[in-house]
Amino acid sequence: xxxxxxxxxxxxxxxxxxxxxxxxxxxxxxxxxxxxxxxxxxxxxxxxxxxxxxxxxxxxxxxxxxxxxxxxxxxxxxxxxxxxxxxxxxxxxxxxxxxxxxxxxxxxxxxxxxxxxxxxxxxxxxxxxxxxxxxxxxxxxxxxxxxxxxxxxxxxxxxxxxxxxxxxxxxxxxxxx
Numbered sequence: 001x002x003x004x005x006x007x008x009x010x011x012x013x014x015x016x017x018x019x020x021x022x023x024x025x026x027x028x029x030x031x032x033x034x035x036x037x038x039x040x041x042x043x044x045x046x047x048x049x050x051x052x053x054x055x056x057x058x059x060x061x062x063x064x065x066x067x068x069x070x071x072x073x074x075x076x077x078x079x080x081x082x083x084x085x086x087x088x089x090x091x092x093x094x095x096x097x098x099x100x101x102x103x104x105x106x107x108x109x110x111x112x113x114x115x116x117x118x119x120x121x122x123x124x125x126x127x128x129x130x131x132x133x134x135x136x137x138x139x140x141x142x143x144x145x146x147x148x149x150x151x152x153x154x155x156x157x158x159x160x161x162x163x164x165x166x167x168x169x170x171x172x173x174x175x176x177x
Contacts, residue, residue, distance in 0.1 A: 015104030
């Protein structure tokens, strides 16, 4: 059994709360979010969601995965008190798509796939392709930061959080189509 410090446990709980909220928020608003400079983008949970509940030896994890996975099993886990601890996110903006897997315990972003870029031709600067990839990675991180900033604004608000919890309860009670 891993011995987590209080800070690590709190970080994991905040990460689980964030990912669980993100699932609800993305479905409730059709995936629509905006960056700090007002640019709109979408974000959805995609193909792979893991929910976890309990502690120590009684910890349970359920993973739903597949190309056309229905996430109803994961949502059923949330109804039983579990929270999202890992998810594959898909961001879209202006016809471009990014996917990234995130873990709640440490906000580790893995398997980041930015939009496809064209290969540099012989006459082009070879650093250009690398710089474009870095730009696309930074753009994905900006999407993630914008959503997390919004979550913290809601979560730390004494008035907005209780309202959000009520709306979350309605979303959670709704049966999946």
